[in-house]
Amino acid sequence: MYKAVEESIRKALRHHIRERYKTDVPVVTERPPRLSMGEVASPVCFELAKRLKKPPRALAQEIANGIKPIPGVARIEVAGGGYLNSFFDRAAFFRGACEQAGAKPMAAPPDAPKVVVEHTSINPNKAAHIGHLRNAVLGDTFARLLRHTGRRVEVQNYIDNTGVQVADVVLGFLHLEPKTPGEIRALAAEPKFDYLCWDLYTRVTQWLAGDPTRLTLRAQVLKDIEEDHGSAAMMAEVVSTAIVRCHLVTLDRLGISFDLLLRESEILRLKFWDTAFALLKQHGAIQLVSSGKNVGCWVMQLPQEAVKPAGAEEAAEEEPSELAEAKIIVRSNGTVTYVGKDIAYHLWKFGLLGRDFHYRPFHTHLDGREAWTTASEPPAESAGTPPSFGRAHEVYNVIDARQAYPQQVVAAGLRALGHAREADRLKHFSYNVVALTPRCAAELGYDIPPEDAKKAHIEVSGRKGQGVKADDLIDRLEASARQEVTERHPELAGTFEGHRTADAISKGALRYFLLRYTRSTVIAFDFEDALSFEGETGPYVQYAVVRVNGILRKGAEKDPAFEQAESANQARLERGEIDVAKYLASPGGDDIWELALLAGSLGGRVDVAVSAQEPAFLARYAFELAQAFNIFYHKHHILSETDAERRTFLLRLTALVRQQLVAALGLLGISAPEKM
RNA sequence: GCGCCCGUAGCUCAGCUGGAUAGAGCGUCUGGCUACGAACCAGAAGGCCGGGAGUUCGAAUCUCUCCGGGCGCGCCA
Numbered sequence: 001m002y003k004a005v006e007e008s009i010r011k012a013l014r015h016h017i018r019e020r021y022k023t024d025v026p027v028v029t030e031r032p033p034r035l036s037m038g039e040v041a042s043p044v045c046f047e048l049a050k051r052l053k054k055p056p057r058a059l060a061q062e063i064a065n066g067i068k069p070i071p072g073v074a075r076i077e078v079a080g081g082g083y084l085n086s087f088f089d090r091a092a093f094f095r096g097a098c099e100q101a102g103a104k105p106m107a108a109p110p111d112a113p114k115v116v117v118e119h120t121s122i123n124p125n126k127a128a129h130i131g132h133l134r135n136a137v138l139g140d141t142f143a144r145l146l147r148h149t150g151r152r153v154e155v156q157n158y159i160d161n162t163g164v165q166v167a168d169v170v171l172g173f174l175h176l177e178p179k180t181p182g183e184i185r186a187l188a189a190e191p192k193f194d195y196l197c198w199d200l201y202t203r204v205t206q207w208l209a210g211d212p213t214r215l216t217l218r219a220q221v222l223k224d225i226e227e228d229h230g231s232a233a234m235m236a237e238v239v240s241t242a243i244v245r246c247h248l249v250t251l252d253r254l255g256i257s258f259d260l261l262l263r264e265s266e267i268l269r270l271k272f273w274d275t276a277f278a279l280l281k282q283h284g285a286i287q288l289v290s291s292g293k294n295v296g297c298w299v300m301q302l303p304q305e306a307v308k309p310a311g312a313e314e315a316a317e318e319e320p321s322e323l324a325e326a327k328i329i330v331r332s333n334g335t336v337t338y339v340g341k342d343i344a345y346h347l348w349k350f351g352l353l354g355r356d357f358h359y360r361p362f363h364t365h366l367d368g369r370e371a372w373t374t375a376s377e378p379p380a381e382s383a384g385t386p387p388s389f390g391r392a393h394e395v396y397n398v399i400d401a402r403q404a405y406p407q408q409v410v411a412a413g414l415r416a417l418g419h420a421r422e423a424d425r426l427k428h429f430s431y432n433v434v435a436l437t438p439r440c441a442a443e444l445g446y447d448i449p450p451e452d453a454k455k456a457h458i459e460v461s462g463r464k465g466q467g468v469k470a471d472d473l474i475d476r477l478e479a480s481a482r483q484e485v486t487e488r489h490p491e492l493a494g495t496f497e498g499h500r501t502a503d504a505i506s507k508g509a510l511r512y513f514l515l516r517y518t519r520s521t522v523i524a525f526d527f528e529d530a531l532s533f534e535g536e537t538g539p540y541v542q543y544a545v546v547r548v549n550g551i552l553r554k555g556a557e558k559d560p561a562f563e564q565a566e567s568a569n570q571a572r573l574e575r576g577e578i579d580v581a582k583y584l585a586s587p588g589g590d591d592i593w594e595l596a597l598l599a600g601s602l603g604g605r606v607d608v609a610v611s612a613q614e615p616a617f618l619a620r621y622a623f624e625l626a627q628a629f630n631i632f633y634h635k636h637h638i639l640s641e642t643d644a645e646r647r648t649f650l651l652r653l654t655a656l657v658r659q660q661l662v663a664a665l666g667l668l669g670i671s672a673p674e675k676m
Numbered sequence: 677g678c679g680c681c682c683g684u685a686g687c688u689c690a691g692c693u694g695g696a697u698a699g700a701g702c703g704u705c706u707g708g709c710u711a712c713g714a715a716c717c718a719g720a721a722g723g724c725c726g727g728g729a730g731u732u733c734g735a736a737u738c739u740c741u742c743c744g745g746g747c748g749c750g751c752c753a
Binding site for chain 1: 693702717733745746747748749
């Protein structure tokens with residue numbers, strides 16, 4: 001509702017200025033610092049003053065006097081050196097906000113341009129850790145935001161089941177813990193197989209470091225896996241599939257789901273790379289190197305300006321043979337690099353490869369969504385008809401900031417093949433890593449060099465087996481939430497509702513914790529912060545909803561007459577028979593108005609969060625609204641309000657706040673329990 | 677060396693398409709549960725927005741420069 005009024009103010013100002021002063025100035029608007037200055041302010045007269053060589057304040061006065069009434073705006077005032085401050089029609093805003101909150105968000109038509117969001121993409125060789133969760137939660141939340149704004153969204157999870165990391169675990173099962181594929185299959189069916197592989201992977205890393213000649217063993221295993229040959233390939237299939245299932249179970253605990261798990265093995269087996277390779281050669285996008293250190297490789301020469309802004313020419317002249325920005329796509333032994341496979345994948349994502357996978361259903365998420373996976377053979381008829389995957393109009397890749405360079409290479413590859421528009425629609429949804437505070441690292445028993453102990457955060461090595469495992473963290477959160485719930489509601493201990501409540505709280509705490517930081521911030525993880533249920537946290541927001549639940553429940557329980565009279569009054573309110581303006585009027589109604597205004601701002605905040613690709617903005621909004629409600633709650637007692645019409649109004653406002661809080665939490669992937 | 681990100685209250689972070697008195701959470705101190713749930717609220721203390729220069733009517737925000745930190749520049753992914 002806020003954005004609608006704001007937009008009509010902008011439009012009216014633009015129109016009026018054009019008519020009266022025959023000039024077009026960009027009309028910017030902002031929230032004034034205090035409510036007494038209105039709801040929307042525009043400093044447009046400062047800019048206009050420059051062009052017309054007139055004092056800004058006089059211009060502002062002229063405009064305020066001359067402009068036609070704007071729908072939703074009660075009046076316009078001049079303030080400061082020349083601000084135009086608009087004051088909303090508060091009652092109209094409140095009615096509009098209630099109406100909009102009740103409306104269902106539009107769903108995308110089936111033929112709408114598709115947005116593909118790729119996220120999570122964890123190497124399927126060990127348990128998921130906290131860093132993976134940041135990726136998954138960011139991607140999942142962003143997908144929810146996109147859907148909410150009416151876009152058709154497909155969520156993909158890339159499974160690198162033929163890479164070095166899987167090869168390392170296979171190496172472990174071949175040489176450190178010798179197992180047959182059958183034995184591995186049995187192990188993989190046990191719980192916590194991902195934990196077992198976590199430890200094995202660490203040992204393999206040490207084992208490889210102990211004797212560099214063992215790297216040739218790894219190279220052989222990797223080749224076998226890539227070529228789908230021998231027992232190593234079978235083991236890789238068993239291990240990676242089992243680990244993917246572990247990951248999905250972990251992610252289901254946080255309400256994260258996928259439409260498609262796209263496996264690298266199918267890119268290889270269906271020869272997608274061969275098609276992409278031919279295209280790249282045909283367009284001259286890659287060259288075979290005939291001399292120098294990269295001899296025998298196929299490389300992509302990045303346009304300088306794509307990577308470097310300017311001023312790099314001298315360096316290139318000094319060493320013309322260096323070709324520093326050449327990226328190897330095919331190794332001299334003929335195998336393709338990760339970036340090469342990624343180019344093939346992205347050609348397919350945009351529907352530019354002219355090929356498609358086979359598909360089979362793989363996993364039913366807790367929310368009922370079916371995740372499909374790729375297959376190299378057509379599945380049996382009984383598998384059902386897969387949805388149409390790929391053919392994206394726009395792609396968001398949720399990938400950490402360290403991989404910015406390979407992402408640029410993929411875009412450059414598309415561009416070199418003549419797909420400049422698709423390259424522009426390929427967005428790297430970049431975020432920074434999750435590190436540990438030195439205290440947390442010490443708590444986990446890692447050796448911290450003294451020079452690191454002073455740092456704000458330290459990155460830990462997954463290869464060394466360091467890091468906070470996702471399931472461990474969720475377990476701790478659940479235990480802690482269960483304890484809190486049991487303390488407050490002993491009757492819920494051990495019940496299904498008690499379990500579900502603790503589940504919602506722990507999920508809310510963790511998802512909010514990972515979402516409250518903007519993407520570029522390195523999260524310094526600490527159990528104390530992550531386990532907190534107070535202050536700027538998910539449970540704080542959930543608690544506000546629970547409070548509303550309590551009020552509405554108590555109101556109904558109070559006495560039968562109350563509910564009857566109340567619902568009659570609510571109907572009168574809907575029909576506009578109750579004058580709400582006087583409850584919102586300044587100055588007495590200012591604090592209530594502030595809450596109503598914020599409650600009516602959800603849509604605008606979602607739009608900003610989507611265009612900035614910043615889910616943290618919505619997390620902040622949810623917190624602000626919860627906080628505003630808590631302040632209101634302490635100031636105004638609702639159920640004991642003696643003026644029946646005013647009570648009806650306060651109850652409607654409370655219900656509106658609940659609708660918006662539930663909606664905002666839902667977009668963050670968090671649910672609010674009835675009690676907590 | 678080149679490129680990207682960051683430096684704001686004791687701590688962790690918002691604010692950065694320039695705009696009015698720079699905000700929040702945590703922590704500290706002081707208050708508030710016999711009225712709808714205290715996972716809450718009220719109040720206090722706490723800031724040369726890393727330093728310097730520039731652009732501007734106006735800079736935490738834009739430009740340059742320096743200082744301090746993180747990351748990337750692999751025939752790994």
